[in-house]
Amino acid sequence: MVRPIPDISARQRPSWVWLAPSYAFAALVGYGATFLGVPLPWMIGPFVVFALLSVGGVSAPLVPHGRELAQVSIGLVIGLRFTAPVIAATFALLPQMIGAAIYLLVATTLAALLFRKLAGVDPVTAFFATAAGGVADMAHVAQSYGGAPTSVAVVHALRVSLVVAIAPLVALGVAERPDHIAVVQDVNLLALMGGFVFAYLVARALKPTALPNPWFIGPILGGALLAVAGLDMIVVPFWLIAAAQVVLGVWLGCQFKRELLSALPRVTASGVATGLFLIGAALLGAAMLSSVSELSFLTAFLSLVPASVAEMVLIAKFMNLDAEIIATFHVMRILVVSTTLLWVYRIYLKLGRFSNEP
Numbered sequence: 001m002v003r004p005i006p007d008i009s010a011r012q013r014p015s016w017v018w019l020a021p022s023y024a025f026a027a028l029v030g031y032g033a034t035f036l037g038v039p040l041p042w043m044i045g046p047f048v049v050f051a052l053l054s055v056g057g058v059s060a061p062l063v064p065h066g067r068e069l070a071q072v073s074i075g076l077v078i079g080l081r082f083t084a085p086v087i088a089a090t091f092a093l094l095p096q097m098i099g100a101a102i103y104l105l106v107a108t109t110l111a112a113l114l115f116r117k118l119a120g121v122d123p124v125t126a127f128f129a130t131a132a133g134g135v136a137d138m139a140h141v142a143q144s145y146g147g148a149p150t151s152v153a154v155v156h157a158l159r160v161s162l163v164v165a166i167a168p169l170v171a172l173g174v175a176e177r178p179d180h181i182a183v184v185q186d187v188n189l190l191a192l193m194g195g196f197v198f199a200y201l202v203a204r205a206l207k208p209t210a211l212p213n214p215w216f217i218g219p220i221l222g223g224a225l226l227a228v229a230g231l232d233m234i235v236v237p238f239w240l241i242a243a244a245q246v247v248l249g250v251w252l253g254c255q256f257k258r259e260l261l262s263a264l265p266r267v268t269a270s271g272v273a274t275g276l277f278l279i280g281a282a283l284l285g286a287a288m289l290s291s292v293s294e295l296s297f298l299t300a301f302l303s304l305v306p307a308s309v310a311e312m313v314l315i316a317k318f319m320n321l322d323a324e325i326i327a328t329f330h331v332m333r334i335l336v337v338s339t340t341l342l343w344v345y346r347i348y349l350k351l352g353r354f355s356n357e358p
Helices: 016-035 041-055 066-079 084-091 094-119 123-130 135-144 149-174 189-206 214-228 238-253 258-263 265-291 297-304 309-318 323-351
Strands: none
Touching: 016 041, 016 238, 041 149, 041 238, 041 258, 066 189, 066 214, 066 238, 066 309, 066 323, 084 214, 084 323, 094 123, 094 265, 094 297, 094 323, 123 135, 123 149, 123 265, 123 323, 135 149, 149 238, 149 265, 149 297, 149 309, 189 214, 214 323, 238 309, 258 265, 265 297, 297 309, 297 323, 309 323
């Protein structure tokens, strides 16, 4: 009997009494993390604290539609930087983007073989648990092929969380932390509200389509349209980006549900090991990609690491890297994975001499 898919990205029904205090506490944690030298403090601080609380059995309320709105904010920031020259420079890297996506398909297929041995799960679950796609999509496809969607969801949450925790440390180990974060004072609030509403409407319009992650990719497209149109009066202030980071940090931390992790200890441990394997593969791929292109090692690494594009773009902005290029690499990866996944799955079954059965 197929088990129901856990809503790992669920919008918990909020307790309005605790919603404001919870996020005020999260913002305070993020602010405190800035004084401790934590990379990407507004997201990493709440992420770590709320992950510990969640593992401890504390169920924090989540802002309804909060993660989507946070992604709209970040996507708008990136999209506004896609002026005509930036678009031309980005598309000049199209061969490298396709090559990077193929490299990740190979790496995640090897990770599936490794995860199956470590976790002792069926081939279907192993493949979709390590595929570089969205957690909800991979869990649903795994279930349709007879896999265990619970295990798939747990492993995806672990991988994304590991990347968010480790990637900023890797970045700081290679480059110096920025001396300061510029805070823009001159903000046209009317223009900002108009830009945000436009980005949201683009995301909403794309939601019924097959486009993956429309809440992030849609605002990038909307922001790019505004940038090409010359609407440069739209400036996204730092406080809005900080708020988006806090919302994402709390959401990520709350994915560490104690009941799931304790029910699947071997899967959890194997998921951590496989996540570290994929981070190592991204480091190796970054070394190769940076050697055959003009991309820096850090830009190449954040472009290759298999995690949520919104979080990787935030890390790029924190390190003053080319966030537009990194976002485009991830969009290309998502498109390639979503269009070739079942074809790669058949190759995986042949490589492992598996049947199409759990």
